[in-house]
Amino acid sequence: MSKASEQEELLENGESSDELYERHAITCDPGQEPYRIDKFLVGRIEYATRNKVQKAIESGMVTVNGKNVQPNYKVKPGDEIIVYSDKEVKGEQIVPEFIPLDIQYEDDDVMIINKPAGLVVHPASGNPNGTLINGVAWYLKQKNKDISEETLPRYGMVHRIDKNTSGLMVLAKTDKAVTSLAKQFFDHTVFRRYIALVWGDPSEDEGTVNAHIGRHQRFRKLFDAYPEGDHGKEAITHYKVLERFGYVTLVECRLETGRTHQIRVHMQHIGHPLFNDDFYGGDRIVKGTVYSKYKQFVENCFAICPRHALHARNIGFKHPGTGEQVLFECELPQDMKELIEKWRNYVKFKGVPEE
Incomplete structure (x- = not known):
């Protein structure tokens, strides 16, 4: 079974790693010539595209020597580059669906949801509905009628819990919140x-x-x-x-x-x-x-x-x-x-x- 197939199987059963982001650490060689960081990363990370890399840089998912940079930053010898990337296999399009949600807290940045046992967190191939995220999509559409199904975001999932585990999950509502929480999960400070x-x-x-x-x-x-x-x-x-x-x-x-x-x-x-x-x-x-x-x-x-x-x-x-x-x-x-x-x-x- 391929890695992608294994991940989709886990998603369909609501079972997957808590941490949905991984970190790539790259140290520039002593002889590294000045080169735009977006082009540099496309050549160093498998399946990366310049558009995706630029979006990652703009959302703060890329740091150089511990600091955020712009896409036109020129890498130099010894630079310590950290790239946080979404490792989730995307499922089918999210369909808004009314599912009762126990929202414990919400503001402009985050949502805290108390998930009941038996509820799958995220849709996957062959399992497009009946999940917590379908319910979140419906909930957010009621708050903003201008959101279309084609432009529904992924709702900043930075972790998940098993289908048959109950309890608290945090969802990010902005790119900034996604970046912040993804880093905190990776650094084990959550x-x-x-x-x-x-x-x-x-x-x-x-x-x-x-x-x-x-x-x-x-x-x-x-x-x-x-x-x-x-x-x-x-x-x-x-x-x-x-x-x-x-x-x-x-x-x-x-x-x-x-x-x-x-x-x-x-x-x-x-x-x-x-x-x-x-x-x-x-x-x-x-x-x-x-x-x-x-x-x-x-x-x-x-x-x-x-x-x-x-x-x-x-x-x-x-x-x-x-x-x-x-x-x-x-x-x-x-x-x-x-x-x-x-x-x-x-x-x-x-x-x-x-x-």
Whole structure:
């Protein structure tokens, strides 16, 4: 399967890397002759065109020695050039469609949306509608009737969360906001805190998982952790125990990087897959007793929360417009609230017997 095909498959299932921009770092050779930077980059970056490069420069996606430049800037020996580029495979044309949106905050620069579980974030080839972005397109068209379907923007998606993960996403509304947020995500300065229910009882109250994440060597729809770093990309997750229920544990996870399925893969890697995660072994009894009543209890829990128990609770960043640090938070969705309360009552009234 080609890289483009793999990415489109992920988009169709609402599963893709959090970070939708990548960074190209180029150092000019000691013998580099003066040359317009737009022409220079066209020759150094695969599939780049002069028009795209100029737009990237004008929107602040290109820096030289840490500063923005104009398209006519002449590169010179030793220049450190950084180019941020959109790595998303474009799907079909976005069709505005009424989809209820839980908009937590909005101004001229950004939108903060609380995405429900089960909603795909972005349309892709073969899956042109029914996504959060279709809903955003409809919402913005109501605010500005002059926007046509042909000129609808991509709404500044700088990250995404999985289809069956609930919680906060930030969308940029201007080119300046896209540039600012893309850089912040890449530099790992965006604060992202998730709440998860995982199988098992972690031995430590807090810890860090540092293991590369890449496609599974045999099963291409899955991802795997590679602690030696010989495959995949660097991924770091910090976790902290919030509440213990014996057979399952409520934890918070803070992302330092944003790889595909990062929390799900990392927690499975350390022996604590997310509760009811059908990709990574959490949709079966991992810890507990052999009694039929316990099995029925777990089945009832799966019915209450019929998806992996993961919620993006907080997101914080430097506001692209004001420059101030902002932090947003949303409460747990009802399915996770009920799931946690059910386990809390299980421990309270029945205790957790020794295995």
